[in-house]
Amino acid sequence: MEIIPFEMMPDSDLIIDAVYEGGNRGNAGDDPLSKLMKVGNSGGFRAARDSEKNIAYINIYTSGEDVNWPDYINKELGVVRYYGDNKKAGNSLRQTKANGNKYLERLFDCSDEFDWKNMPVFAFKKYPTRKSNRSIQFVGLLVPNVVGVRQDELLKAIWRTDNEGNRFQNYEANFSILDTGMNPIKREWIDALLTGASNQDEFAPPVWLEYKKMQELKNPMVLQAERTKNIRTKSEQLPKEDSLNYKMLKMIKEKFKDNPIGFEEVAIDIVKQLDSRFYLEATRGVRDGGIDGVGHFQIGTANSKVSIPCYLEAKCFDLNNGVGVKQTSRLISRLKKNDFGVFVTTSYIHSQSYSEIIEDGHKVLILSGIDIIEILKKSGINNIENMEEYLSGFGDS
Template sequence: MKIYSFDTLANADLIIDAVYEGGSSGNASDDPISKIIKGIGNMGGFRSAGQGIFKKLIVLYTNMEDGDWPDSIDTSKGQFIYYGDNKHPGHDIHDTPRQGNATLKMLFDSTHNEKDARRIVPPIFIFVKYPTASSSRSVQFKGVAVPGYPGLSATDDLIAVWKTTNGQRFQNYRAIFTILNIPMVSRKWINSLFDPFGQDNSLNPFYQWKISGKADVLIAPSTKTIRTQIEQMPRTKLEREILQAVFDYFCEAPIKFEACAAKIFQLYDENVLIDEITRSAVDGGKDAIGRYVLGIKEDPVYAEFFLEAKCYQPGLNGQNINSVGVKEVSRLISRIKNRQFGVLVTTSFIAKQAYGEVREDGHPIVFLSGGDISRILIKKGINSTDAVLAWLNSEFSKS
């Protein structure tokens, strides 16, 4: 991974997934983005250069840690989901100090209007928080984006969502962007954005999109099919707290976790139907039985699955972590028949050998580990320990 030190940023190119280190002064001047792009400002998640609707460029920065507004990047699809800047009650959706939501509306309106309107859409640079040993303010560049995503309509890519805080309701935007197939943005091109004599048009995917509306998406399928323990477990403090809350709720009666695991799989994908939570004494290795719905509503096709739940120690409070091994996974595999698939949900993680054997042998098993559980709940708005406990108490009685 390429890492640029703080003192080189003014002349640095922007390379996909490269890290740009912040300073060490302990104040806002440590921000690396404002050193990469002069005049962009050193604070906030939404930054722009240019007056009025005619922006030279826009920067979207996210720490990926806001449980109420969970920004996300799917690198395999080249898709970025970003929440706007009206994150507290008391204001109209467009009445924000940095005018971020008003700008989002302008961007998406221009994208879906006649082709000439796209010409005012500037390049959008995506950065995420990436602390390093040198600075907690360091960032990673994730690419150049444009509004919308192939296959999504104008009613799907920018949505006003409702939230409630302290009994007060308010709206914020959920915006979906396409990350373009641009591996590097040269310093020359960045400088050209501020050139009064015109931009350098060499960034072809961006200018082709402005002309045609067709996006050359940066699709990067994973070369790795076996997730490590770190990749399967919580990444943030909030994710750790949520997983711990789930485990603590069921640890004394782990059999009760079976219904919760089935519900979590449903929360993950709306096409999941749970037909039965089986009794442990007679389930033959299956904690739940369900179907996955394919096709159109008028003529659905069903793929049957068996689900197993493992409420194992996640090792978050100094305890020894207990992984799901070959024995448990083999038990699920043995129950799957032709045209069926398996689902294993655990508060811990799948051990390397068990994970590897499943993927290498091509067994159709879906793994949802501890970190997945946390991220699924956060995405569905169950994004604090209090919210998790309220949800668990309402859905899953321990009596």
């Protein structure tokens, strides 16, 4: 991984996954993004203006630490989920100090004023180093488009409720990362955008010019990076101990440790929250060969649909008690040629079991402890109080 020293910020190119080191004086001047991209030194949305005071490009920054609004970067699929800046009750959706939600409306062509179809968006995330806690990593050049996702699903206004019971809305935005190739994004392009130079396209990445010309996104244009290691370790399947996520997961385990049917209901609800195209029902202890849920996954339109049969197995295990071959084999043995399975556990899948599923090509979706929490957090269940309220709707209250 390339690390760019703090003193080189003003002249640096943008390199995918490179770390841009912050300063170490202990003040706001340590922020590398402000010097790298000629913007302010705080906030998630940071707009840069050209010589005519027009916005030249947008930078979005995430610390990855906001449990209420968990921004998400999926490097395998090349997509970014980013939340707007109306994060507290009291303001309307668009009344934000940094105008972040107004920016999102313009980027996604939802503004009554004007749209920004050709506005570059650069994404960065917090990446502390030994020298500076302010260091950042460059995620990539984004476009407000995702292959296979409808326009009205790219930017959604979602509701949240604060601890005082006040409801408010914020935006959830979905971007794709452009595959800008092996060469860095040139500093000359950034400088040309800032000066408003007429020849700025000479320095732009070819994929950006292609997207701008087509106004359409195709898979080869997206920076997708398939994982080389598909078998997750125990630590990758569970939240870190002593974290809020770990405590929330333990709440689920304690609630249903003696109530497997209750956990089956929770597991089905979690899968449906993951994707609303799942249609699952609990088997309720009937003669099912040990399977806890049956149903299908539906793909298509209102006039043309395909349903793929699926089966669910749910195990409420102690967080340090891994799921073994015995448990996973029962689900695998039930699957026919065109079926697939979903295995949901509060714990983790033991390495031998995980290897068997992956290496033998079994069609099983694994949702371990950390996956459960991430899915629930996306639905706003992100603290102890919300988790208690959520769990009270299942099993014996």
